[in-house]
Amino acid sequence: MGKRDYYELLGVNSNATDDEIKRAFRQLAKKYHPDVSKEKNAEAKFKEINEAYEVLSDPNKRLNYDQFGHMGTNTNSFGGFGNGGFGGTADFENIFSGGFGDIFENFFGGGKKQSGFRNQPIKGENISASVVVTLKEQMFGKTVKLDLNIDKKCESCEGTGAKDPKKYIHNCTTCDGYGYINIEQRSIFGIIKSQQPCPDCKGRGEVITNKCSKCKGQGHYRGKEAVEIELPKSIYENQQVRIREKGNYGLNNGSRGDLYLEISVKPNKYFKRVNDDLHLNLPISYLDALLGAEIKVPTFDGDVHLKLPSNTKTNSIFNIPNHGFFKSPTSSKRGDLIVNMIVTIPTKLSTEEKTILQKLKNSSSFKITDDFYENL
Ligand SMILES: [Zn+2]
Numbered sequence: 001m002g003k004r005d006y007y008e009l010l011g012v013n014s015n016a017t018d019d020e021i022k023r024a025f026r027q028l029a030k031k032y033h034p035d036v037s038k039e040k041n042a043e044a045k046f047k048e049i050n051e052a053y054e055v056l057s058d059p060n061k062r063l064n065y066d067q068f069g070h071m072g073t074n075t076n077s078f079g080g081f082g083n084g085g086f087g088g089t090a091d092f093e094n095i096f097s098g099g100f101g102d103i104f105e106n107f108f109g110g111g112k113k114q115s116g117f118r119n120q121p122i123k124g125e126n127i128s129a130s131v132v133v134t135l136k137e138q139m140f141g142k143t144v145k146l147d148l149n150i151d152k153k154c155e156s157c158e159g160t161g162a163k164d165p166k167k168y169i170h171n172c173t174t175c176d177g178y179g180y181i182n183i184e185q186r187s188i189f190g191i192i193k194s195q196q197p198c199p200d201c202k203g204r205g206e207v208i209t210n211k212c213s214k215c216k217g218q219g220h221y222r223g224k225e226a227v228e229i230e231l232p233k234s235i236y237e238n239q240q241v242r243i244r245e246k247g248n249y250g251l252n253n254g255s256r257g258d259l260y261l262e263i264s265v266k267p268n269k270y271f272k273r274v275n276d277d278l279h280l281n282l283p284i285s286y287l288d289a290l291l292g293a294e295i296k297v298p299t300f301d302g303d304v305h306l307k308l309p310s311n312t313k314t315n316s317i318f319n320i321p322n323h324g325f326f327k328s329p330t331s332s333k334r335g336d337l338i339v340n341m342i343v344t345i346p347t348k349l350s351t352e353e354k355t356i357l358q359k360l361k362n363s364s365s366f367k368i369t370d371d372f373y374e375n376l
């Protein structure tokens with residue numbers, strides 16, 4: 001469906017001044033405001049007018065519109081009614097200075113304000129905690145015990161906030177127990193009726209005359225809670241783990257918020273995760289490398305024996321299958337352990353060792369080959 005010309009919508013000339021545009025908009029907004037208008041499709045019309053005004057009241061947007069038409073504007077930021085979004089309220093509020101935003105929210109705000117009304121359960125807030133694991137714990141998973149500091153439901157009053165719920169909870173007289181009050185506000189649209197949460201009972205519909213001493217009438221209090229969480233196998237670092245309903249308690253029997261865990265892994269000097277594989281830089285003896293040997297390779301599953309051939313060079317790679325990370329938390333399939341041999345020379349020698357090595361020094365196998373010198 002084609003969009004109507006913005007000037008046409010507001011009923012002004014294309015060379016209209018800012019004041020003329022503002023005046024035209026005010027009149028039309030008054031006429032089509034969905035809560036006072038008897039017109040058909042008032043809401044759609046109101047939205048169109050708004051969009052037009054949003055563009056034409058902004059010098060840059062207007063210039064773009066004048067040059068490129070609807071292509072030159074991006075009015076998608078307009079959130080629309082009904083889901084709480086209302087883009088571009090800044091200009092709007094300027095014109096109707098004084099509290100318009102509030103009324104507006106009550107009309108179109110949707111759930112937000114309403115959720116405070118009586119008996120509406122409110123989900124508790126989400127909380128987060130960070131967990132540091134070793135590489136091995138990351139691979140196999142871990143039972144993590146946390147002492148969380150959370151909003152807990154008060155056991156003394158069962159979350160009611162009253163010393164004795166049967167005696168000290170009464171219907172709020174201000175709102176007659178409804179949780180909200182009707183207000184009338186005079187505005188440029190005439191008298192506007194709307195509902196607001198009751199200021200005396202904060203939308204609960206009831207008041208407590210003798211408050212629970214433990215939670216001071218809140219129904220909840222800040223306290224510690226020990227939780228045990230099974231971290232899945234082979235999760236990734238910085239992966240967010242969500243644990244449902246371990247966060248703060250909700251109001252009016254609303255469900256608890258969620259707990260988000262931020263996982264970080266302690267750095268390991270020798271082992272490193274690369275996707276599903278585990279990499280190991282393994283220091284091996286110079287003589288083992290030279291002569292060959294049966295060596296022990298440490299893995300997270302215990303030692304694995306490996307036959308090292310003679311003349312193993314540094315940075316030689318050996319694969320030990322199925323000793324890496326799990327392909328997924330539920331999979332039994334695993335990546336490899338990839339061992340990188342680091343041939344290591346001794347840092348200290350005894351006199352006896354030196355004597356033996358001196359003897360070898362001049363034997364032919366320990367000399368750098370002629371091949372090297374010939375190719376310099
Ligand atoms: Zn209490």
Ligand SMILES: [Zn+2]
Pocket residue numbers: 172173174175176177178179180198199200201202203204205206
């Ligand atoms: Zn009330």
